[in-house]
Amino acid sequence: MSGVMKRMAMIFRAKANKALDKAEDPREMLDYSYQKQLELLQKVRRGVADVATSRKRLELQMTGLQQQSGKLEDQGRKALALGREDLAREALMRRSGVQQQISDLGTQHQNLQAEEEKLVLASQRLQAKVDAFRTRKETIKATYTAAEAQARIGGAVAGISEEMGDVGLAIQRAEDKTAQMQARAGAIDELLASGALDDPTGMAKDDITAELERLSSTSDVELELERMKAELSGPTPPPAIGPGQPRPRFDKQGDGT
Numbered sequence: 001m002s003g004v005m006k007r008m009a010m011i012f013r014a015k016a017n018k019a020l021d022k023a024e025d026p027r028e029m030l031d032y033s034y035q036k037q038l039e040l041l042q043k044v045r046r047g048v049a050d051v052a053t054s055r056k057r058l059e060l061q062m063t064g065l066q067q068q069s070g071k072l073e074d075q076g077r078k079a080l081a082l083g084r085e086d087l088a089r090e091a092l093m094r095r096s097g098v099q100q101q102i103s104d105l106g107t108q109h110q111n112l113q114a115e116e117e118k119l120v121l122a123s124q125r126l127q128a129k130v131d132a133f134r135t136r137k138e139t140i141k142a143t144y145t146a147a148e149a150q151a152r153i154g155g156a157v158a159g160i161s162e163e164m165g166d167v168g169l170a171i172q173r174a175e176d177k178t179a180q181m182q183a184r185a186g187a188i189d190e191l192l193a194s195g196a197l198d199d200p201t202g203m204a205k206d207d208i209t210a211e212l213e214r215l216s217s218t219s220d221v222e223l224e225l226e227r228m229k230a231e232l233s234g235p236t237p238p239p240a241i242g243p244g245q246p247r248p249r250f251d252k253q254g255d256g257t
Contacts, residue, residue: 026141026144027140034130034133034134037129037133041123041126041127041130044119044122044126047119048116048119048120051112051115051119052116054112055109055112055116058108059109061105062102062105062106062109065098065105068098069102072091072092072094073091073095076089076092076095079091
């Protein structure tokens with residue numbers, strides 16, 4: 001059972017793979033890949049924008065702290081000028097804390113600026129790759145479309161050629177059969193004319209037999225015509241006997257010629 005199940009699973013995967021290959025269109029896959037790259041590029045750009053926003057926020061905070069530091073320094077000077085050293089010391093201590101914050105924010109600002117530069121560079125490189133892929137994609141799509149059209153045309157031409165080949169064979173067979181029938185008819189006519197092939201009806205005659213029968217029929221007609229003439233003209237008188245001619249001889253019955 002395990003072997004049967006494995007075989008069934010393999011057959012199913014083979015069938016599914018064949019169906020997927022048939023349904024897959026490279027142009028659609030290229031467009032889908034290009035769309036995913038655009039989405040990735042958009043995410044990188046959003047990341048650059050977020051880093052730039054954070055950097056700008058730090059810059060605003062640093063600007064505010066610098067203004068506060070300058071204000072505290074002025075307050076310390078005024079307090080010291082009024083003889084309030086304690087107030088001047090307090091102002092300077094606060095200014096020192098603000099300066100520390102400015103220093104920390106400056107470090108963060110440098111880090112964000114470096115990260116932003118990296119993201120901008122990555123975005124530019126990714127943009128170049130996406131542009132190159134788009135150009136390549138369009139080239140491949142155009143080539144595939146042309147190849148697909150050529151394949152369809154080639155298939156149509158092959159089908160027409162095959163069909164014309166079948167038609168040519170049919171025409172050749174028809175011509176051969178016609179020539180064979182004509183040759184057979186001619187041969188039968190020659191055999192019948194020569195007498196080598198008897199007519200099954202008994203009606204066919206060769207040239208010699210037909211001519212003999214025609215002459216015989218003509219002779220019979222002439223003889224019959226002479227007989228009829230003789231009957232109409234009566235008995236023929238005996239020919240006169242001239243000098244030196246033998247006399248006719250008569251047999252005992254009195255008949256003679």
